Amino acid sequence: MELYLPIAEISINPSIFLILGMSVGILSGMFGVGGGFLMTPLLVLLGIPPAVAVASEANHIVGSSLSGTIGHLKRKAVDIKLGNLLLIGGIIGSFIGIGIFNSLIKIGLVDLLITLTYFFFLTGVGSFMLYESLDSLGYLKKKKRKKTYHHSWIMGLPFRMRFKKSGLYISIIPPLLVGFVVGILASIMGVGGGFIMIPAMIYIIRMPTSVVIGTSLYQIIFVTAIVTLLHAFHNQTVDVILALILLLGGAIGAQIGVKLSSKLEGPYLRVALGVLVLSVGIVMASDLLIRPEETITLIRGGGSH
Amino acid sequence: MIKNYLKIFFIFLTVTAQAPLDLVIDTNERDIEIQPGISGTKIVLFGATPTGKRDIIIEVVGPPKNQTMQEKNRYFGFWLGRGKSYYKNVPSYYNLLSSKPLDEITNQEGLNKLGLGIEHLPLGKADIKYSTIKQSEFDQRLRSEMFKNGQFFEKQGNIILRSGPGKVGLFKTEFSLPPNSLQGKYFVRYFLFQNGEAISYAESTIDLKQAGFARLIWLFANNFALLYGIIAIILSGLLGWVVSLIFSRYKLT
Numbered sequence: 001m002e003l004y005l006p007i008a009e010i011s012i013n014p015s016i017f018l019i020l021g022m023s024v025g026i027l028s029g030m031f032g033v034g035g036g037f038l039m040t041p042l043l044v045l046l047g048i049p050p051a052v053a054v055a056s057e058a059n060h061i062v063g064s065s066l067s068g069t070i071g072h073l074k075r076k077a078v079d080i081k082l083g084n085l086l087l088i089g090g091i092i093g094s095f096i097g098i099g100i101f102n103s104l105i106k107i108g109l110v111d112l113l114i115t116l117t118y119f120f121f122l123t124g125v126g127s128f129m130l131y132e133s134l135d136s137l138g139y140l141k142k143k144k145r146k147k148t149y150h151h152s153w154i155m156g157l158p159f160r161m162r163f164k165k166s167g168l169y170i171s172i173i174p175p176l177l178v179g180f181v182v183g184i185l186a187s188i189m190g191v192g193g194g195f196i197m198i199p200a201m202i203y204i205i206r207m208p209t210s211v212v213i214g215t216s217l218y219q220i221i222f223v224t225a226i227v228t229l230l231h232a233f234h235n236q237t238v239d240v241i242l243a244l245i246l247l248l249g250g251a252i253g254a255q256i257g258v259k260l261s262s263k264l265e266g267p268y269l270r271v272a273l274g275v276l277v278l279s280v281g282i283v284m285a286s287d288l289l290i291r292p293e294e295t296i297t298l299i300r301g302g303g304s305h
Numbered sequence: 306m307i308k309n310y311l312k313i314f315f316i317f318l319t320v321t322a323q324a325p326l327d328l329v330i331d332t333n334e335r336d337i338e339i340q341p342g343i344s345g346t347k348i349v350l351f352g353a354t355p356t357g358k359r360d361i362i363i364e365v366v367g368p369p370k371n372q373t374m375q376e377k378n379r380y381f382g383f384w385l386g387r388g389k390s391y392y393k394n395v396p397s398y399y400n401l402l403s404s405k406p407l408d409e410i411t412n413q414e415g416l417n418k419l420g421l422g423i424e425h426l427p428l429g430k431a432d433i434k435y436s437t438i439k440q441s442e443f444d445q446r447l448r449s450e451m452f453k454n455g456q457f458f459e460k461q462g463n464i465i466l467r468s469g470p471g472k473v474g475l476f477k478t479e480f481s482l483p484p485n486s487l488q489g490k491y492f493v494r495y496f497l498f499q500n501g502e503a504i505s506y507a508e509s510t511i512d513l514k515q516a517g518f519a520r521l522i523w524l525f526a527n528n529f530a531l532l533y534g535i536i537a538i539i540l541s542g543l544l545g546w547v548v549s550l551i552f553s554r555y556k557l558t
Binding site: 002004005006007009010011059060062063064065066067070071074109112115116119221225228229231232233234236238240241243244247248251252254255287288289290291292294295296297298299 | 373377380383438442443484520523531534540543544549
């Protein structure tokens with residue numbers, strides 16, 4: 001069976017996209033990432049124009065992260081208060097990010113920046129998570145582990161607030177700042193930023209892993225909703241049919257992922273996410289480091305100027 | 306676009322100077338509505354022309370689309386595509402059909418003058434940014450990528466010529482539009498050649514439209530962008546919510 005996508009303007013086989021949506025959905029529910037960093041390149045690989053892929057992917061994540069959040073809410077694993085703080089920082093950051101993005105377009109450096117940010121963050125975040133989680137599981141015992149608690153300056157910050165779900169009594173400045181920085185990066189890279197947000201929540205804010213996933217998903221709903229609206233309004237690149245097909249698979253996948261995440265312990269979950277992020281980074285690296293067969297290529301769907 | 310108009314004008318000049326219009330053409334389809342999910346549409350072209358030592362070339366040119374080529378270079382050890390060549394209004398579909406191999410009909414110069422064939426199709430002036438490569442090099446790669454992607458075709462020698470009653474020669478050919486063809490006007494241009502010179506020209510158009518629901522969605526997204534975005538978000542959220550409801554209802558999680 002073939003299905004015509006009205007905005008992407010191509011015919012596709014829906015079953016492939018259902019399965020794709022489901023696989024990414026499982027990862028999303030399990031790790032609390034939106035999955036944009038995986039899905040967008042895969043959609044482009046399947047022939048969807050990049051601009052449509054990014055926008056429809058955002059639309060898809062709205063639903064899959066909502067599905068995942070509801071799942072985590074039932075397990076009381078969402079810290080809405082902390083999530084809101086991250087969200088506020090994130091929204092301010094993404095507007096500034098869009099400003100940076102637009103000024104880089106003018107000097108023709110935007111593609112370079114996107115590719116390099118992707119590459120450094122995927123490999124950097126991935127290897128750090130892998131190292132840390134293996135270390136905390138006791139696999140790396142070469143040197144004595146220094147237990148680092150909150151840095152003193154973080155502990156000393158004013159405007160402290162109690163976050164019951166996370167069991168934290170901390171200043172509101174770090175969550176706002178983390179949200180802000182992730183917001184900037186996410187809007188430059190055109191992703192929800194879950195894969196940066198999660199490690200930041202674990203290692204900087206020191207939230208328990210069990211609450212991190214649900215809280216991350218919770219704020220991703222709103223971030224991707226804003227992104228969807230901006231793309232639909234400015235570029236008319238949101239393909240709602242594509243998004244709904246991905247979502248049908250994705251929402252089911254997210255529920256399965258939620259179930260799986262409660263079965264896995266925190267450090268193991270972090271090992272798995274670290275491996276996943278790192279492998280995407282390595283695939284990208286090979287693309288960047290190996291001399292391409294043809295140096296001059298057509299950008300598929302790259303019609304805009 | 307302007308180059309295309311000039312081309313037609315030029316053809317008319319050369320044609321009218323030599324012979325009266327002696328090319329009668331028709332097609333089985335003028336307005337085509339593609340139903341979503343149907344793969345490809347076959348179109349038959351036919352017509353009549355006086356018999357004799359004559360050859361026919363037909364080109365089908367699809368609606369224009371902007372294209373971007375990129376040039377990858379090494380920056381700090383990374384292969385990155387900074388150099389760009391922006392093309393305006395490149396045909397999204399091109400097909401050349403002929404009654405004989407092209408080099409038996411006319412020479413390269415003749416083809417070039419009329420812009421016939423993938424190699425000679427005018428691509429217009431590109432806007433090249435951050436690259437020192439000449440446009441001809443970008444052009445060549447664009448042509449070959451469009452051919453590889455199944456958007457540009459050349460089917461030499463598949464126009465069938467038959468002699469009809471009296472001194473009338475009949476010709477017929479067919480081609481298919483791929484399922485992912487853009488909607489819009491497809492220009493079909495007929496060239497009659499004699500002794501290597503174009504002596505007559507005719508043109509017709511085929512209007513391709515996506516029928517039904519997909520078309521409605523496209524119109525909605527383009528005319529009511531904000532509302533479309535809001536509905537897209539609501540639909541996505543709703544579907545996500547319903548799925549999680551179903552899961553908890555049947556205690557699947």
